[in-house]
Amino acid sequence: MNDASPVADGREAIDADPATDEADLLTGELVLTGRVMPASNATFVGTIGDVEVVYKPVSGEQPLWDFPDGTLAEREVAAHLVSEVTGWHVVPLTWLRDGPHGPGMVQLWQTVDPGQEAVTIVPAGAVPAGMLHVFDGYDGRDRRVSLVHEDTPALRRMAVLDVVLNNADRKGGHVLEMADGHRHGIDHGLTLHAEHKLRTVLWGWLDEPLTEEELDGVRRVRASVDDETDGLGAVLHDLLKVAEVEALAARCDALLSAGTLPAPSGPMPAVPWPPF
Incomplete structure (x- = not known):
């Protein structure tokens, strides 16, 4: 972790998207327009000029027993940088900068399609076509239900990235x-803890072989971690601990060696709670 400052300057993340104006996004006025109240950490929406963004100040992070205080914003940026190396662009442009409540993470706002549901809950056993079953449970009315997610390459890429990132x-x-x-x-x-922390709702592809595209994405990350001139190896040490960068490389090696999406392992719960 960079001890000289609570955050790095975010330049690497901005440079990852040539369509953005680096100076404006890094130093332009961040105007808050609202707050996401259900979020566990302080999360605001706002604008930088005409660009809509999400802003999470380090000062609003809630303490966690297994993640060091004040590191969540840096992990968000690191996750974006890893995502970009895969070539899949799963994590929206994310960077570090100052804001109305101090240094924090800023991310480009994404407008979703309300007509699509990649992950949802259905009556138990009623798995729709094109969806994969994850687990069964009971809803607030004590009815049996199933959690399912879509079976698409786009969502599979996210599941692979989550393994690489050790997404909890x-x-x-x-x-x-x-x-x-x-x-x-x-x-x-x-994400990016040195110890195994994988908790996800995307368990529908247990033990399935990775596609060549997925393997190539993991290979790109693994090679970039070793590149201390132009790759992840040149930037992640300002955002993460040495052991966490080493663990990232080890997870890539393990995933490439296995060649399959993993099944749940270890004593931790396999699914975050609540699942939404």
Whole structure:
């Protein structure tokens, strides 16, 4: 972790999207227009010029027993950088900068298609065509239900990325359904821990072989971690601990060696709660 400042300057994340104006997004006035109240950490919506963004100040992060205080914003940026290396663009453009409540993470706002549901709950056993079953449970009215998610390449790429990132909090509400079929993933503060923490609702592909596209994405991340000139190896040490960067490389190696999407393992719950 960079001890000289609570955050890095975010330049690497901005540079990842040549369509953005770096100076405006890094230093333009961030005007808050609302707050996401259900969020566990302070989460605001706002604008930088004409660009809609989400802003999560470090000062609004809630303490967690297994993630060091004040590190969630940096993990969000690191997750975006890893996502970009895969070439899948799962995590929207995310960077670090100052704001009305101090330094924090800023991310481009994404407008979802309300007519699509990548992850949902259905009556028990009534799995729709094109969906995969994850687990059964009971709803608030004590009715048996099933959690399911779509079986699409876009969502599978997110599931693979979550393994690489060691995502401890992939809820259904953290999947954004775009009108063109693309799937964005958000809320990556609980990622990239050195210890196994994978908790996700995307368990529908247990033990299925990785596609060549998925393997290539993981290979790109693994090679970039070793690149300390132009790759992830040059930037992640400002955002994460050395052990966390090493663990990222080890997860890539394990995934490439297995060649399959993993099944749940370890003593931790396999699914975050609540799942949405």
